[in-house]
Amino acid sequence: MHAVIRTARDGLLSLLYPADCRVCGANVDSWDDGVACARCWERSEWPRGAQFCEKCGLPMTRAAGRCGDCDDAAFERARACGAYRGAWRESVLFLKSHPFAAPRIGRSLRDAVAEMERDRGRFDSIVPAPLHPEREAERGFNQAEAPARALAQLSGRRLDLLSLQRVRATTPHRAGMDARQRERSLRGAFIVRAPRLVAGRRILLVDDVMTTSATAHAAALALREAGAERVDVVTLARVVFAR
């Protein structure tokens, strides 16, 4: 890119992103990194050699296998770029008020997805997890859309903003709800408006954060019922409970 344009762009982005790391307060050297410094990003990566549930991507202490909680989930596999703390947590929070994904976030998604595709083949389209229209109107945008758009651009996959819609606003993470109650509260929360965009396709659902897999399950179920061949999930971050 031309140096003058790059300088102008960096100037604009430096207005958007804070100059200080939101995690540790140090100077953020590169606008590429968004809200956290390079050191905090490094610290927020999954530890080397980490083990994950092979289906839902939950970090596990024991060797390969499944966590035991996700066997009935309608998605094929879910992965997160990092744990919901440090740089990833601050990035997810920032995204709720600024609909821009820092280049580093796009690249992390691309790398996570490349690994998923290496095992099981290409995805046909990328679908951001939708917000209920009322909630989206309140916020002004859907925070899953910017990272999904960045990923679509980097990977060359089609971005599908039309098919999946959220028709009920639910509060799936209310304290005290068990897994079954959460699942019930999400039943029928998603519908597919354009089944022809979904039928026979391998779909990658993109969301900002996974707390339980209940939302991803409900969205994947709607897509599968509309004929999707397969639904996988990638999120920026994953809330990791002590287990």
Ligand SMILES: [Zn+2]
């Ligand atoms: Zn930092």
Ligand SMILES: [Zn+2]
């Ligand atoms: Zn699992």
